[in-house]
Amino acid sequence: MAGDSFDHLRIGDNYRSQETYVPRSGGGDNGKELPNPDRNFHGAHVTRRFDEAWESASDRSTVTHATRHGVYLEFRGASERGLPIKPLEDLKSKKVRVLNVRTQEQPDGNDATLVTVYVADDHRKYLAQKLEDYFDPAKDKRNEEKQTSTPANASLVNAIDDILDAVRVDAFWTDSPDVMPGDDPANVEVWLRCDEDEFPAERDAPEEQRLRNVCESLGIGVEEGRIHFPERLVKVVRANYSQLSELTKNSDDIAEYRRAKDTAAFILEMDASEQTEWMGALEDRLFLRDDVKTRVCIIDTGVNAGHPLLTHVLDDQDCMTVAPEWSVADQDGHGTLMAGVAAYGDLDNALKDTAPYELSHRLESVKLIEKSGEGHSRHLWGYLTSQAVSLAEINKSDVNRVICMAVTSTDTRDKGKPSSWSGAIDQMIFGESEDSQRLFLVAAGNVPVEKWQRYPDAQIEELIHDPAQSWNALTVGAYTGLDELTHPMLKSYTPLAPAGGLSPFSSTSSKWDEEWPLKPDVVFEGGNLAFDGKSYVEQAEDFCVVSTHHEYIDYPLKGFNMTSAATAQAAWTAAKIRAGYPEFWPETIRGLMVHSARWTKAMHEQFIPSHPNKEHWKNLIRICGWGVPSLQAALYSAQDSLTLIREAELQPFKKGGGLNQIDYYELPWPVDVLRGLPAETNVMMRVTLSYYVEPSPGEIGWKDRYRYASHALRFKMKNPLEKFTSFKRRLNKKLDEGHDDKYEKSSDSDFWRVGSEARHHGTIHSDIWEGSPQELADSNGLAVYPVKGWWAERTHLGRAENKCRYSLIVSIYTEEQEVDLYTPVLNMINVPVSIDT
Numbered sequence: 001m002a003g004d005s006f007d008h009l010r011i012g013d014n015y016r017s018q019e020t021y022v023p024r025s026g027g028g029d030n031g032k033e034l035p036n037p038d039r040n041f042h043g044a045h046v047t048r049r050f051d052e053a054w055e056s057a058s059d060r061s062t063v064t065h066a067t068r069h070g071v072y073l074e075f076r077g078a079s080e081r082g083l084p085i086k087p088l089e090d091l092k093s094k095k096v097r098v099l100n101v102r103t104q105e106q107p108d109g110n111d112a113t114l115v116t117v118y119v120a121d122d123h124r125k126y127l128a129q130k131l132e133d134y135f136d137p138a139k140d141k142r143n144e145e146k147q148t149s150t151p152a153n154a155s156l157v158n159a160i161d162d163i164l165d166a167v168r169v170d171a172f173w174t175d176s177p178d179v180m181p182g183d184d185p186a187n188v189e190v191w192l193r194c195d196e197d198e199f200p201a202e203r204d205a206p207e208e209q210r211l212r213n214v215c216e217s218l219g220i221g222v223e224e225g226r227i228h229f230p231e232r233l234v235k236v237v238r239a240n241y242s243q244l245s246e247l248t249k250n251s252d253d254i255a256e257y258r259r260a261k262d263t264a265a266f267i268l269e270m271d272a273s274e275q276t277e278w279m280g281a282l283e284d285r286l287f288l289r290d291d292v293k294t295r296v297c298i299i300d301t302g303v304n305a306g307h308p309l310l311t312h313v314l315d316d317q318d319c320m321t322v323a324p325e326w327s328v329a330d331q332d333g334h335g336t337l338m339a340g341v342a343a344y345g346d347l348d349n350a351l352k353d354t355a356p357y358e359l360s361h362r363l364e365s366v367k368l369i370e371k372s373g374e375g376h377s378r379h380l381w382g383y384l385t386s387q388a389v390s391l392a393e394i395n396k397s398d399v400n401r402v403i404c405m406a407v408t409s410t411d412t413r414d415k416g417k418p419s420s421w422s423g424a425i426d427q428m429i430f431g432e433s434e435d436s437q438r439l440f441l442v443a444a445g446n447v448p449v450e451k452w453q454r455y456p457d458a459q460i461e462e463l464i465h466d467p468a469q470s471w472n473a474l475t476v477g478a479y480t481g482l483d484e485l486t487h488p489m490l491k492s493y494t495p496l497a498p499a500g501g502l503s504p505f506s507s508t509s510s511k512w513d514e515e516w517p518l519k520p521d522v523v524f525e526g527g528n529l530a531f532d533g534k535s536y537v538e539q540a541e542d543f544c545v546v547s548t549h550h551e552y553i554d555y556p557l558k559g560f561n562m563t564s565a566a567t568a569q570a571a572w573t574a575a576k577i578r579a580g581y582p583e584f585w586p587e588t589i590r591g592l593m594v595h596s597a598r599w600t601k602a603m604h605e606q607f608i609p610s611h612p613n614k615e616h617w618k619n620l621i622r623i624c625g626w627g628v629p630s631l632q633a634a635l636y637s638a639q640d641s642l643t644l645i646r647e648a649e650l651q652p653f654k655k656g657g658g659l660n661q662i663d664y665y666e667l668p669w670p671v672d673v674l675r676g677l678p679a680e681t682n683v684m685m686r687v688t689l690s691y692y693v694e695p696s697p698g699e700i701g702w703k704d705r706y707r708y709a710s711h712a713l714r715f716k717m718k719n720p721l722e723k724f725t726s727f728k729r730r731l732n733k734k735l736d737e738g739h740d741d742k743y744e745k746s747s748d749s750d751f752w753r754v755g756s757e758a759r760h761h762g763t764i765h766s767d768i769w770e771g772s773p774q775e776l777a778d779s780n781g782l783a784v785y786p787v788k789g790w791w792a793e794r795t796h797l798g799r800a801e802n803k804c805r806y807s808l809i810v811s812i813y814t815e816e817q818e819v820d821l822y823t824p825v826l827n828m829i830n831v832p833v834s835i836d837t
Contacts, residue, residue, distance in 0.1 A: 006638065015666055057165040099193060133153055187237075189234055189259070258419070304330045309556075416469050426694075545561065645807070650806070685779070686766070720776075
């Protein structure tokens with residue numbers, strides 16, 4: 001950036017118009033060829049299988065628990081034919097409900113779709129009537145134009161291959177088959193269907209009490225704690241396969257089973273090389289403002305607040321634990337390592353510097369883990385994490401908090417799918433109201449030690465760990481800038497990763513399915529490894545960051561690496577931004593972290609070919625996120641780098657579930673300056689849209705009307721030479737009213753590096769626009785609009801008319817050093833965002 005630093009600029013209401021929205025694109029079958037079997041033969045087959053499945057399931061229920069009032073059925077169809085979900089349940093009565101949707105590979109190599117449905121005994125007719133109507137020619141649907149007729153309910157009945165009695169564990173097991181319990185008991189998440197949207201925290205839900213009663217009669221242990229999502233309540237039981245089978249037979253409330261998670265082992269300890277007197281020198285230079293309102297809450301193994309460098313930022317009363325019987329002290333060491341970096345960032349530089357050092361934020365500690373392999377029951381991690389957050393907020397409510405957690409699971413079997421843990425974090429972040437939304441950072445998780453040397457293939461293959469697939473959290477991976485070895489024992493070794501490249505410890509989402517978010521969001525320093533050139537890798541102090549050691553009397557400082565170290569640095573950066581802009585929403589702080597990030601030259605060389613396409617850029621994001629955030633760029637604009645920020649809300653859906661509103665922006669733009677630049681001048685625009693969603697993590701397909709996210713937003717830009725009125729009509733069919741002419745079709749894909757098809761995953765959408773100065777001068781129109789989500793499609797939950805918030809960040813910048821992009825826009829707006837300095 002050239003020149004001085006300036007406050008970012010807010011986009012005011014005078015630059016926005018909000019209008020009723022009707023999208024151009026409609027539904028349809030996405031090109032799928034629907035089956036068209038013989039009506040009588042296929043209808044008779046499906047009806048017979050329905051009757052047989054009902055009789056089998058009914059016979060089971062008559063000899064099991066007295067509280068059973070319905071049956072479980074499994075509907076099977078080929079996945080490519082699109083077995084419809086909506087007709088399989090009756091939301092009005094809530095007595096015919098879809099419980100889960102799964103896929104299963106068949107012997108021919110194709111997948112089958114399996115849908116488990118609960119049907120109350122007195123609602124058999126709901127499904128039976130659909131089959132009867134299928135046979136009745138009088139109820140055929142006529143297409144007069146084509147002179148054809150289609151049987152009633154053909155889209156459902158024609159897609160059904162089979163119907164089975166679903167009183168089996170595998171009909172509810174939505175996790176990997178490899179982790180299904182056998183003869184030995186295991187900790188299992190039981191997802192219960194729950195019709196109550198809310199219930200008091202101090203009492204059991206009816207479904208919860210019924211589960212306890214059944215489990216008690218079967219000798220199944222039930223853990224304390226629960227997680228409540230829309231239409232789902234999660235408990236953990238300890239049971240073997242046989243006991244789960246009995247539980248399935250004796251309960252009307254089961255929706256799905258998943259294996260409970262275990263957490264990762266902590267990083268290897270390394271001796272610190274720094275000297276105790278350096279800390280004393282740093283303490284002499286510290287100053288902390290009296291009015292500090294920003295805090296980093298570290299959810300980990302506790303923090304030893306007596307460390308000389310931590311006493312300045314962490315009070316004893318701000319150290320808490322989720323288990324009252326535990327000490328708040330850190331016996332493992334991981335939490336205290338997190339604290340040193342979260343408080344000081346690059347502690348090595350802070351120790352070596354001689355200038356005064358301002359502490360802009362304080363710390364909090366909530367112990368989630370007593371010690372590796374010991375302590376609290378660890379199986380409903382989402383519940384425990386929510387308890388940790390609640391403790392901090394009850395202890396101190398009037399602060400701007402950055403929540404930081406580097407505890408992750410040991411396996412990667414979710415492959416991006418939401419879990420009870422990631423869903424609980426999404427729910428916490430979304431909050432109960434706009435005033436309770438949170439900023440939450442989570443580590444991506446580490447590559448196991450036995451895979452380190454297969455760099456970078458093993459790192460690309462190692463999937464991000466639960467709960468870092470959270471949509472609303474900022475997921476932090478690791479890169480490394482460390483490549484100098486000084487240890488005499490490692491003279492023959494070389495750095496495993498290049499300076500600026502992906503850290504050997506970092507996991508990625510490269511192998512996730514397309515529908516899941518692009519993760520990690522950003523990367524920070526996570527350390528490197530020393531390689532002997534053959535088959536051996538070694539950790540080295542040169543390849544770590546410096547942090548505070550829990551046994552500080554003998555070893556005050558210690559090396560720290562992996563995605564935990566990266567997450568602690570991300571928390572320090574987020575706290576700096578939050579302290580600078582205390583009035584900004586958490587969505588905006590998260591957005592600025594991503595918006596300010598840049599890929600290093602080494603990342604380009606590692607993962608981008610000489611002639612990249614949009615798929616290559618998307619893959620880079622799934623490996624390295626959006627790169628390394630810049631604190632300077634997140635905090636300040638410059639003359640040659642202008643950042644505009646807008647925090648706004650809209651109502652995505654209207655009563656009944658249709659799409660409702662679109663926001664248009666005519667952005668304040670330095671048009672004359674841009675048009676005055678030579679055509680060959682390198683100019684770019686960056687747009688980031690950040691928002692939170694209410695999760696619905698039950699395994700009911702996460703597609704069609706059953707979506708994980710409550711809503712989703714998108715952004716699009718006006719193209720060069722496109723009139724603003726034409727741009728609005730291109731997106732909004734509603735504006736066709738009163739016009740006889742057709743709207744002008746146009747695509748902005750040629751200007752975007754990643755493109756709308758790839759960037760619109762998850763809840764933070766960012767992209768880079770590249771073109772000439774003249775084209776950029778004519779591209780100041782932008783729209784933010786909704787697409788489908790479960791708020792609209794599950795109207796019985798009463799969320800259809802909810803409003804949502806979003807943060808929009810737009811930057812334009814040039815490498816031309818003498819260009820002033822900032823001042824012309826400042827003169828137009830004249831309302832800079834005031835940074836707290």
